Structures are given as structure tokens and as C-alpha cells.
Amino acid sequence: MLKSVYNWIDERLDITPMWRDVADHEVPEHVNPAHHFSAFVYCFGGLTFFITVIQILSGMFLTMYYVDDIVNAYKSVDYLQHKVAFGVIVRGMHHWGASLVIVMMFLHTLRVFFTGSYKAPREMNWIVGMLIFFVMLGLGFTGYLLPWDNKAYFATQVGIQIAASVPILGQYIETFLQGGEIVGAQTLTRFFALHVFFLPGALLALLGGHFFMIRKQGISGPL
Amino acid sequence: MQDHNKEKQSHGKPVKRREMSRRQFLSYTLGGTGGFMMSLPLIANLRFAVDPLLQPKAESDWVKVIEVEKVTDTPTSVNFEKNVVDGWYESDKGFGAWITKEANGDIFALSPICKHLGCTVEWEKNVNYPNEYFCPCHAARYTRDGKNLAVAPAPLDEYEVKVENGFVYLSQIKPNTRVE
Numbered sequence: 001m002l003k004s005v006y007n008w009i010d011e012r013l014d015i016t017p018m019w020r021d022v023a024d025h026e027v028p029e030h031v032n033p034a035h036h037f038s039a040f041v042y043c044f045g046g047l048t049f050f051i052t053v054i055q056i057l058s059g060m061f062l063t064m065y066y067v068d069d070i071v072n073a074y075k076s077v078d079y080l081q082h083k084v085a086f087g088v089i090v091r092g093m094h095h096w097g098a099s100l101v102i103v104m105m106f107l108h109t110l111r112v113f114f115t116g117s118y119k120a121p122r123e124m125n126w127i128v129g130m131l132i133f134f135v136m137l138g139l140g141f142t143g144y145l146l147p148w149d150n151k152a153y154f155a156t157q158v159g160i161q162i163a164a165s166v167p168i169l170g171q172y173i174e175t176f177l178q179g180g181e182i183v184g185a186q187t188l189t190r191f192f193a194l195h196v197f198f199l200p201g202a203l204l205a206l207l208g209g210h211f212f213m214i215r216k217q218g219i220s221g222p223l
Numbered sequence: 224m225q226d227h228n229k230e231k232q233s234h235g236k237p238v239k240r241r242e243m244s245r246r247q248f249l250s251y252t253l254g255g256t257g258g259f260m261m262s263l264p265l266i267a268n269l270r271f272a273v274d275p276l277l278q279p280k281a282e283s284d285w286v287k288v289i290e291v292e293k294v295t296d297t298p299t300s301v302n303f304e305k306n307v308v309d310g311w312y313e314s315d316k317g318f319g320a321w322i323t324k325e326a327n328g329d330i331f332a333l334s335p336i337c338k339h340l341g342c343t344v345e346w347e348k349n350v351n352y353p354n355e356y357f358c359p360c361h362a363a364r365y366t367r368d369g370k371n372l373a374v375a376p377a378p379l380d381e382y383e384v385k386v387e388n389g390f391v392y393l394s395q396i397k398p399n400t401r402v403e
Contacts, residue, residue, distance in 0.1 A: 061272055090267055
């Protein structure tokens with residue numbers, strides 16, 4: 001049944017080469033944990049991506065209940081966590097996944113650094129990877145404010161003060177992030193917009209570039 | 224392995240082995256593991272999303288709306304507020320009803336929400352249709368009992384009614400029981 005549906009589409013659109021191109025690629029022996037167990041360090045990039053997918057999924061579902069308004073933000077989070085079935089799991093995935101994605105990304109970066117994989121001809125991919133790192137930190141920073149509890153409020157207060165200490169541009173960055181004179185209603189909507197539209201958009205574009213380059217250039221050779 | 228097969232075949236009966244290829248085995252195990260890993264977050268997310276479908280309907284309180292003496296055989300409009308808990312947002316939401324006394328003294332209350340597309344009907348709103356509920360949106364009409372005469376596909380809904388200490392109390396909305 002599934003096969004005949006696939007064949008019907010394939011006859012018309014010739015989709016096999018498309019996914020073959022994406023899915024079929026060589027995994028060299030030195031990155032295969034079945035050959036050398038220590039090669040598990042090569043899994044961190046994939047694990048980062050796996051957690052990113054979970055973050056996107058759980059985040060999409062969280063917005064079914066969340067409101068980015070200072071009156072209702074905390075109440076809606078409280079409601080979705082304590083009143084909605086599996087709310088504690090879905091919010092837990094997003095909460096813990098946010099930390100885990102940073103950890104995995106850091107381990108992935110260490111692996112790339114110590115295997116020298118950033119060297120020519122892969123310098124551009126290292127740069128894109130660094131940009132992904134900063135976008136992820138941005139996602140963590142903007143997401144932290146959204147529950148609108150005391151921890152969120154003061155973490156953002158401090159974070160914005162740090163950004164404001166940048167020479168010359170500091171006060172402009174502060175106003176841009178706050179959206180006003182104080183950390184308040186406008187800050188919350190701004191951070192929400194950054195967190196669910198702008199930064200994920202940038203992240204997906206950068207990930208596309210990251211994956212395109214690794215496929216084009218192949219995995220770096222053994223040590 | 225091949226020698227083993229040949230040996231069997233030399234005994235006359237051709238042996239048909241329904242063996243799984245290595246590729247098939249790997250795609251099943253990897254697919255199964257991957258599917259299991261993705262299904263856990265997916266199941267949690269989906270259950271989270273469909274939660275409103277599985278919530279029990281909220282019971283409605285009785286609300287005092289009007290003195291019994293003020294109710295006549297001509298429908299009277301009443302407006303009242305009911306406490307509504309909508310997720311994390313609790314508020315007093317406004318409701319309306321048309322209350323009428325029957326010949327035998329029983330009191331019934333109709334919901335003013337038109338069964339066509341949800342506008343608000345009014346008693347004798349249109350001078351061309353006396354003694355009828357009329358909806359200004361698409362000219363749906365109903366009798367005093369709420370029976371649909373034009374446009375609307377169903378009769379007006381009814382409120383649960385109770386009379387206590389000379390006052391009329393309303394509660395939940397239910398389908399019309401007065402017309403067949």
C-alpha cells in the first residue's frame with residue numbers, strides 16, 4: 001500500500017534521486033562507533049540537531065497555550081504546566097532541552113576543535129557554526145524571559161545591563177532590546193517575537209548552510 | 224553458508240528460505256529505534272495539544288435573573304453575568320435570555336443565539352413579523368416556543384430554568400425541548 005503510493009508519486013515526480021542525494025552518503029570508518037568506540041565523539045553534532053528538532057516541536061506546541069503579555073504570561077505558563085495533561089513533560093522538554101542543546105553544541109565544538117576539522121577547506125563551516133552558537137545563546141536568552149516570573153525578570157534585567165555596557169552602542173542596544181524605558185510589556189512581546197520568529201528563522205537558514213557544506217566537503221579525515 | 228544450502232538442495236527438495244537481508248534487518252532496527260525515539264516527544268506533545276477535547280464540560284451555576292411576577296406571556300429579555308473560567312482567564316461573561324410564561328404558569332427561557340450563524344435574535348424585531356423572534360443578520364424567524372420558521376436549521380436553544388422564592392434562576396443551555 002505505502003509502496004504503491006510511493007511508486008505512484010515517484011513515477012510522476014521522480015523523487016527517488018532527491019532523497020537518495022540527502023540520505024545516501026558514506027560514513028568513513030574513523031567516524032563509525034561500530035569500528036572504533038571512541039568515534040562516538042562524532043555524534044555530538046547529530047545529537048545537537050536531534051535536540052533542536054525537539055525544541056522546535058515542543059516550542060510549537062507550547063505556543064498553543066502561552067500568551068506573550070505581562071498580565072497573562074505567568075498565568076498561562078502556570079496553567080499549561082499544572083492543568084494541561086502532559087504539560088509538565090512538554091514544558092520540561094523545552095526547559096531541559098534548552099540547556100542540553102548548549103551542552104551538546106559545546107561538545108560538538110570541542111570535537112571539531114580537537115580533531116582540527118575547522119582547518120581549510122572547512123573554515124567557512126566553522127564560522128557558520130559559531131554563528132549558530134550565538135543564535136542558540138540568543139534563543140536561550142530570549143526564551144528565559146517568557147515565563148515572566150522573578151527569575152526571568154531579573155535575569156533579563158541583568159542581561160540587558162550587560163549588553164548596555166558595550167561602549168558607545170550600549171544604550172541603543174539596551175533600548176532596542178527593552179523596547180522602552182523599562183523591562184516590561186514591550187520587552188516581553190519583543191523577546192517573544194525574537195524567540196519564535198526571527199532567531200529560529202536565522203537558525204534554520206544557518207543550519208541549512210552548515211549541512212550543505214558538510215555534505216559538499218565531506219567529513220574531515222582521521223587524526 | 225553456501226555449502227550448507229547446497230547440501231540441503233542436493234537432497235532433492237528445493238529449500239525456500241525466507242531470510243531477511245542484512246539491509247532490511249538494519250533498516251527495521253534503525254527505523255524502529257528512530258521511530259521510538261521520535262514517538263515519545265510526539266505523543267507527549269499531541270496529548271498536550273488535544274487536552275481541551277478530553278476535558279469534562281464545566282457545570283454551570285444557577286443565576287438569579289428576574290422576579291417571577293415580571294414574567295408574562297410576552298417574551299421578556301434579561302441580561303445576566305456568569306462567572307466563566309477560560310483556561311487561565313476568569314471573567315464574568317454576559318449572557319442573554321428571553322423568558323416567557325406559559326398559559327399553565329410554567330416558565331421557560333430561550334437563548335437569543337440564532338441557530339443559523341450565531342447572531343442575536345430579538346422578539347418582534349421586525350414589524351413585518353409580529354409575534355416572532357427575528358434575526359437581523361439573515362432574517363431567520365422563530366415562534367414564541369423557538370420553533371424555526373425560516374432560514375435557521377434548528378429551533379432556539381433553551382436554558383435550564385428553576386423558580387425559587389419568587390425568582391427565576393437560569394443555568395445551562397440545552398437543546399430545545401418545546402418543539403418537535
